Amino acid sequence: MSIFKDSTILITGGTGSWGQELTAQLLRDHNPKEIRIFSRNELKQVEMKHSFNDPRLKFIIGDVRDIKRLSISMRGCDFVFHMAALKHVPVCEENPDEAVKTNVLGTQNVIEAAINNDVKKVVDVSTDKAVDPLNLYGVTKACGEKLVIAANKETDKTVFVCVRGGNVMGSNGSVIPLFRRQLETTNVLTITDKRMTRFIFSLSDAIRLVLKSTVDSVGGEVFVMKMPSSTIMDLAEVIKEELGNEDTKIEFIGIRPGEKLDEVLVSRYEAMDRVVDAGDFFIILPFLDLPETLEHYKDKPRVKMEEFNSRNTKILDKHELKDLLKKNGFLDPIFDYKEVFSNLTKEQLERITKNDKWVI
Numbered sequence: 001m002s003i004f005k006d007s008t009i010l011i012t013g014g015t016g017s018w019g020q021e022l023t024a025q026l027l028r029d030h031n032p033k034e035i036r037i038f039s040r041n042e043l044k045q046v047e048m049k050h051s052f053n054d055p056r057l058k059f060i061i062g063d064v065r066d067i068k069r070l071s072i073s074m075r076g077c078d079f080v081f082h083m084a085a086l087k088h089v090p091v092c093e094e095n096p097d098e099a100v101k102t103n104v105l106g107t108q109n110v111i112e113a114a115i116n117n118d119v120k121k122v123v124d125v126s127t128d129k130a131v132d133p134l135n136l137y138g139v140t141k142a143c144g145e146k147l148v149i150a151a152n153k154e155t156d157k158t159v160f161v162c163v164r165g166g167n168v169m170g171s172n173g174s175v176i177p178l179f180r181r182q183l184e185t186t187n188v189l190t191i192t193d194k195r196m197t198r199f200i201f202s203l204s205d206a207i208r209l210v211l212k213s214t215v216d217s218v219g220g221e222v223f224v225m226k227m228p229s230s231t232i233m234d235l236a237e238v239i240k241e242e243l244g245n246e247d248t249k250i251e252f253i254g255i256r257p258g259e260k261l262d263e264v265l266v267s268r269y270e271a272m273d274r275v276v277d278a279g280d281f282f283i284i285l286p287f288l289d290l291p292e293t294l295e296h297y298k299d300k301p302r303v304k305m306e307e308f309n310s311r312n313t314k315i316l317d318k319h320e321l322k323d324l325l326k327k328n329g330f331l332d333p334i335f336d337y338k339e340v341f342s343n344l345t346k347e348q349l350e351r352i353t354k355n356d357k358w359v360i
């Protein structure tokens, strides 16, 4: 039986790409009693309410910076998924204090509110950008991970765990919607550096793994999703071949500050002696002294690897990439851009893609 059956769940950032898919899978497969969607923008909540039309959903306007609101909202909760974040690299670079307030202080507020309410389990969703971070977004998410893992020392009642994933296809602000929009407007696909690789995964698979890690975790682990990757060049070429025309161009605009050639999901240091292979995941055991967790994994062999990155994982070839894109609807002639690009004019789009304003 599902651990979520008849449970009460709160999702911070529940109106975002990940939050909506999580909500859909929980409602479809796990029969929870109630899911509380916690976020700031009322329009996104109203739209989500209409599209889901499910009485088990409750919508709460709130900001993770507001611990009082979080504490009230978590009353009677069994599980909390923490997905609220400022996640656009350039936005975080340009508004560092805001990024710290939401991603770091907000995460600490989630922890304290969960402890105050004896929540059973808190799952923090983190990113490859948090590993050896080069930009402030990554730094804030790395701080979030540290706070969440350390919270296991503060209470016996609440279990805290992190799950780290790389890019999912088509999430708000990601490169596939950008390419599709560029095809319709400038007919030029912009690439910063042709050597670049990125993890690539479907949102539904990522959420399936978030739920699996929630079930499997005992507290203090970082679950790392094993994801394949692709070169950004292959991605652009597949999109050009499938959806472009003879005039479609690929333009190189140069690597930008805060951007890596390859993304890393398990760092060299983490990989040294504390990683367990668990099928769909690598599990990074805590650096902190959490005896019950270490006891739980004591018989599991440690993995020997240098690091896990988007170059040494499986790199999809163009056929596999095309199949994956097709299967997930990204090559359909009509495409829903979600809110990020839908209202941009041609001029705004050019500004974003040419003036160092976009990092995937």
Ligand SMILES: NC(=O)c1ccc[n+]([C@@H]2O[C@H](COP(=O)([O-])OP(=O)(O)OC[C@H]3O[C@@H](n4cnc5c(N)ncnc54)[C@H](OP(=O)(O)O)[C@@H]3O)[C@@H](O)[C@H]2O)c1
Residues within 6 Å of the ligand: 012, 013, 014, 015, 016, 017, 018, 019, 038, 039, 040, 041, 042, 044, 062, 063, 064, 065, 082, 083, 084, 085, 086, 087, 102, 106, 125, 126, 127, 128, 141, 164, 165, 166, 167, 168, 169, 171, 172, 174
């Ligand atoms: N997208 C990816 O490929 C990817 C990969 C790895 C990890 N992640 C992580 O997964 C999580 C979700 O990403 P996503 O792609 O779903 O992001 P998203 O679509 O941009 O959604 C972000 C959500 O957070 C909410 N939010 C932002 N600031 C908030 C605040 N101060 N208080 C309360 N809610 C707030 C937003 O709603 P309002 O603006 O209405 O508040 C929205 O619901 C993030 O933590 C991200 O770091 C994403």
